[in-house]
Amino acid sequence: MIFSSALVAQIDELASFSDSPAPSVTRVLYSDRDVQARRYIKGIMKQLGLSVREDAVGNIFGRWVGSEAELGAVATGSHVDAIPFSGKYDGVVGVLGALEAISVLQRSGFQPKRSLEVIMFTSEEPTRFGISCLGSRLMAGSEELVQSLKRTVDNHNVSFVDAADSAGYKIHPDDLHNVFLNQDAYFAFIELHIEQGPILEKEGIPIGIVTAIAAPASIKVEFEGNGGHAGAVLMPARNDAGLAAAELALAVEKHVLESGSIDTVGTVGILQLHPGAINSIPSKSHLEIDIRDIDEKRRNDVIEKVHKSAIDISKIRGVELSEFKIINQDPPALSDKSVINAMEFAAKQLGLEYKLMISRAYHDSLFMARISPMGMIFIPCYKGYSHKPEEFASPEDMANGVQMLALTMAKLSLE
Amino acid sequence: MIFSSALVAQIDELASFSDSPAPSVTRVLYSDRDVQARRYIKGIMKQLGLSVREDAVGNIFGRWVGSEAELGAVATGSHVDAIPFSGKYDGVVGVLGALEAISVLQRSGFQPKRSLEVIMFTSEEPTRFGISCLGSRLMAGSEELVQSLKRTVDNHNVSFVDAADSAGYKIHPDDLHNVFLNQDAYFAFIELHIEQGPILEKEGIPIGIVTAIAAPASIKVEFEGNGGHAGAVLMPARNDAGLAAAELALAVEKHVLESGSIDTVGTVGILQLHPGAINSIPSKSHLEIDIRDIDEKRRNDVIEKVHKSAIDISKIRGVELSEFKIINQDPPALSDKSVINAMEFAAKQLGLEYKLMISRAYHDSLFMARISPMGMIFIPCYKGYSHKPEEFASPEDMANGVQMLALTMAKLSLE
Structure with a gap:
C-alpha cells in the first residue's frame, strides 16, 4: 500500500486551498481557491500523461487513451468543491483517489482497451448558485439548467456567466449545449466516495457497493411581514416573518418523522x-430546505405537507408566503447491474468484505446514471x-477504495 | 412653520449617507457613512455658531453658551446611526430637530441664561458591537462598559478601538473614563423623538410627553450540535442546532404572551x-433576543423562563447550550417632574394637545436619566x-415637536 501516503499528502495539499482555517475547508465554485484546486488537479493529470480537456463550465477530463479508442470509455470521478467549513475528503477522495488508481494501473503495466477517464465535476455542491451537481447535471443534458444558468446569480448578485469568467471560463450561451454528452460516450461510470454515514465503520466492513442513490429535493421559502421596532410594536400587532420561519423549520422535522x-x-x-438586528422584528425570512428519501413518492408527500404547513403558517401569522419554490426534485438512480458485477468481482479478487448499500447522499453519479451505466464504491469514514472539519477517512480505507476502483475499471476496460 | 422645510431637506440629505439604497437607510457606527453624517452634523452646529466638542468615543456636543455659563446646561439630543435597512427619522429628528430648535430660538432673539447644548450620541443602536446606547451609557459612567470596550470586537473581528481609529477617533484606554460626565453637568436633558408606536397617530394627538421608558434586556444564545450531511445522517442520529434555535424563538413568543x-x-x-448550507445540518446557531417591559420584575420573569426553555431544549435535543448571556438588563427610567412640568407648560403655551405616555422603545434618555433630570417629547409617526424604510413623520408634526423642544429648553434655561 505504498501509494496511500502519496494520496494522503495530496489530500492535505488540496485542503490547504481553503477560504476558512484548517482543519475546515471552504472552496466555493469559481473562487480563487477553486481555481487553485483546478490547476492542481490538471497538474497531476498531466504528470500521469493523461490527455486533458475542459468543457465550457469547467468540468475537467483526463483521459488515458485505450487501444480501442473508438469504444465508449470507462470513466470515474467526483468533485473538489467544498461547502463552507466542511472537511477534506468529501469528493476529493473520488478525484485524487481516481488519479491514484490510474497511477496504480500504469505502474502495474496494465494496458487499457477501452479508454479510462478521470472527471473532476464542476460544483457538485450547491453553495454558490443553489444548484447541486451543476457540472454532471449539464453533462447529462439538462435543457432546463441551460436556461436557468443564463439568468442565475449568486447572493452577491454576480451572474453565473460573470463568475465563470472570473475563473477563466468565458461562456457564450451556445457553449452550454456543448457540455451535453452523448448516451454512448461512456461504457461505465464509477464514483469512489466516503460513505458520509456511519454504517461501514460500525459494521467493520471496508467496502460499500452502492445499488441506488436516494432522491433529493430542495426548496426555497420566503415569508414577509411588516417588521418594525422590537420595543414599540406590541405583540398582537406583529406578523413576525422570523417566527413563521421557525415554525416551518419545526414543521419540516415533524412531517419527516x-x-x-x-x-x-x-x-x-x-x-x-432580514434586517437581522436585535431590536428589529424580522420583516423577511428565507429558508432553504433539503428533503430526501429512497422512495420518491414518500419524499414528494413530505414536500406536499411542508407546502401546506407554509400556507397555514402564513395565514395564521398574517405573513405573506412570498416564495415556495421547488428548486429541484430529482428522481432516484439505480446502479447498473454490469457495474455492480464488476465491483463485486473486484472486491472478491482483492479479498475485501463488502456490503450492498444505498447512498443517502447526493452525488454526480445520480446524473451520470442518466447517460451511462453507473456504480459507486463507498469507503468508511469516521463516525x-x-x-464538517472532523470528516476523516483512514489511509487504509482509502487504499482499499483505490484498489477496488482500479480493478473495477481495468475489468470494465477489457469488456 | 417656515423652518419645517429646511428640516425636511436636512433629513433627506442625511438619509443619503446610507449603505443601502433609498428609501432604506443603513448607517453603522464608525463606517464611512457614519463619518459623513458626523461631519454633516458638526457643520450645522458650526453654522449656528455653537461651540463644538467631541469626546473620545465621538459623542458630539454643540453648545450655545448662556449668560450664566457656570450653571448646569439644558441639553437635548439623540442619535444618527441607523440599523440596516431602517428609516430616516429614528434618532435623526432628535438631532436635526434640536439644531432647528436652536435656530428658532436664535432667530427669535432669545438669550439663554443656562447654556443650551445639542448632543449627537455615538451608537444608540447596537448593530455593530451589540451594545445599545454606547455613547450615553458611557457618559452616564458605566465602568462595566469601559472594561468591555477594551476587548469588544464586531462580527468581522474588528476591535472597538480599531473601528474608532478608522473613523478618526484614537482611543487610549484611559480616555474612556474621560467620557464620564458629572452629576451636575446638566440641569435638564430633553430628547425629541418619533413615537415608534401607533398611539399618537391613532388618537390624533400631536405631542406625547414621556413619563417613563420601558426596561429593555438583550440576550445572546448559542446552541451547538454535531452537524453533518443533510442526506447521510438519519433523523434519530441528529442534534440539530438550528431546530433548537427555532424552538427557542417560539418559546420567547410563548413566554412573552x-x-x-x-x-x-x-x-x-x-x-x-452555521455553516449555513442547504445540505448541511446546522452545527451551531446564534440568537439575539430582546425582551422589554415597563415592569422590571415581569420582564425578568420572562428572561428566567426563556433561560429555562433554552436549558430544556438543549437537553431534549442533545445539543449544547454553549452560551446564554444577558448582555444588558437595564432598569426602567422615569422622567423628572421638573422637566415634565416644563414640557406641559410649553404644550399649553403652543396650544398643542398632548398625552402623557410611556416610551416602549429604548433611548439615550434612559442613560441620561442617570446623571440628569430627563424628559422626552414624542411626535406621531406613520402607522x-x-x-424600516416606511418610517415617516410629517413636516407638521416635526414642526410641532421642534417648537415644543425650543420652548421647553427656553423655559428651563431661564430657571
Whole structure:
C-alpha cells in the first residue's frame, strides 16, 4: 500500500486551498481557491500523461487513451468543491483517489482497451448558485439548467456567466449545449466516495457497493411581514416573518418523522432573517430546505405537507408566503447491474468484505446514471461525519477504495 | 412653520449617507457613512455658531453658551446611526430637530441664561458591537462598559478601538473614563423623538410627553450540535442546532404572551445558522433576543423562563447550550417632574394637545436619566412604523415637536 501516503499528502495539499482555517475547508465554485484546486488537479493529470480537456463550465477530463479508442470509455470521478467549513475528503477522495488508481494501473503495466477517464465535476455542491451537481447535471443534458444558468446569480448578485469568467471560463450561451454528452460516450461510470454515514465503520466492513442513490429535493421559502421596532410594536400587532420561519423549520422535522420510514430525512440548513438586528422584528425570512428519501413518492408527500404547513403558517401569522419554490426534485438512480458485477468481482479478487448499500447522499453519479451505466464504491469514514472539519477517512480505507476502483475499471476496460 | 422645510431637506440629505439604497437607510457606527453624517452634523452646529466638542468615543456636543455659563446646561439630543435597512427619522429628528430648535430660538432673539447644548450620541443602536446606547451609557459612567470596550470586537473581528481609529477617533484606554460626565453637568436633558408606536397617530394627538421608558434586556444564545450531511445522517442520529434555535424563538413568543400584560414584548431579531448550507445540518446557531417591559420584575420573569426553555431544549435535543448571556438588563427610567412640568407648560403655551405616555422603545434618555433630570417629547409617526424604510413623520408634526423642544429648553434655561 505504498501509494496511500502519496494520496494522503495530496489530500492535505488540496485542503490547504481553503477560504476558512484548517482543519475546515471552504472552496466555493469559481473562487480563487477553486481555481487553485483546478490547476492542481490538471497538474497531476498531466504528470500521469493523461490527455486533458475542459468543457465550457469547467468540468475537467483526463483521459488515458485505450487501444480501442473508438469504444465508449470507462470513466470515474467526483468533485473538489467544498461547502463552507466542511472537511477534506468529501469528493476529493473520488478525484485524487481516481488519479491514484490510474497511477496504480500504469505502474502495474496494465494496458487499457477501452479508454479510462478521470472527471473532476464542476460544483457538485450547491453553495454558490443553489444548484447541486451543476457540472454532471449539464453533462447529462439538462435543457432546463441551460436556461436557468443564463439568468442565475449568486447572493452577491454576480451572474453565473460573470463568475465563470472570473475563473477563466468565458461562456457564450451556445457553449452550454456543448457540455451535453452523448448516451454512448461512456461504457461505465464509477464514483469512489466516503460513505458520509456511519454504517461501514460500525459494521467493520471496508467496502460499500452502492445499488441506488436516494432522491433529493430542495426548496426555497420566503415569508414577509411588516417588521418594525422590537420595543414599540406590541405583540398582537406583529406578523413576525422570523417566527413563521421557525415554525416551518419545526414543521419540516415533524412531517419527516411522520413519514414512518427511517429513510426519510429533511433539513433546514439555511434560515436567514432580514434586517437581522436585535431590536428589529424580522420583516423577511428565507429558508432553504433539503428533503430526501429512497422512495420518491414518500419524499414528494413530505414536500406536499411542508407546502401546506407554509400556507397555514402564513395565514395564521398574517405573513405573506412570498416564495415556495421547488428548486429541484430529482428522481432516484439505480446502479447498473454490469457495474455492480464488476465491483463485486473486484472486491472478491482483492479479498475485501463488502456490503450492498444505498447512498443517502447526493452525488454526480445520480446524473451520470442518466447517460451511462453507473456504480459507486463507498469507503468508511469516521463516525459517518461529513460536511464538517472532523470528516476523516483512514489511509487504509482509502487504499482499499483505490484498489477496488482500479480493478473495477481495468475489468470494465477489457469488456 | 417656515423652518419645517429646511428640516425636511436636512433629513433627506442625511438619509443619503446610507449603505443601502433609498428609501432604506443603513448607517453603522464608525463606517464611512457614519463619518459623513458626523461631519454633516458638526457643520450645522458650526453654522449656528455653537461651540463644538467631541469626546473620545465621538459623542458630539454643540453648545450655545448662556449668560450664566457656570450653571448646569439644558441639553437635548439623540442619535444618527441607523440599523440596516431602517428609516430616516429614528434618532435623526432628535438631532436635526434640536439644531432647528436652536435656530428658532436664535432667530427669535432669545438669550439663554443656562447654556443650551445639542448632543449627537455615538451608537444608540447596537448593530455593530451589540451594545445599545454606547455613547450615553458611557457618559452616564458605566465602568462595566469601559472594561468591555477594551476587548469588544464586531462580527468581522474588528476591535472597538480599531473601528474608532478608522473613523478618526484614537482611543487610549484611559480616555474612556474621560467620557464620564458629572452629576451636575446638566440641569435638564430633553430628547425629541418619533413615537415608534401607533398611539399618537391613532388618537390624533400631536405631542406625547414621556413619563417613563420601558426596561429593555438583550440576550445572546448559542446552541451547538454535531452537524453533518443533510442526506447521510438519519433523523434519530441528529442534534440539530438550528431546530433548537427555532424552538427557542417560539418559546420567547410563548413566554412573552403568557406574561399576561400587553406591555411585555419579546423579539428574536437575529437567528444565524452555521455553516449555513442547504445540505448541511446546522452545527451551531446564534440568537439575539430582546425582551422589554415597563415592569422590571415581569420582564425578568420572562428572561428566567426563556433561560429555562433554552436549558430544556438543549437537553431534549442533545445539543449544547454553549452560551446564554444577558448582555444588558437595564432598569426602567422615569422622567423628572421638573422637566415634565416644563414640557406641559410649553404644550399649553403652543396650544398643542398632548398625552402623557410611556416610551416602549429604548433611548439615550434612559442613560441620561442617570446623571440628569430627563424628559422626552414624542411626535406621531406613520402607522407607528420604525426601523424600516416606511418610517415617516410629517413636516407638521416635526414642526410641532421642534417648537415644543425650543420652548421647553427656553423655559428651563431661564430657571
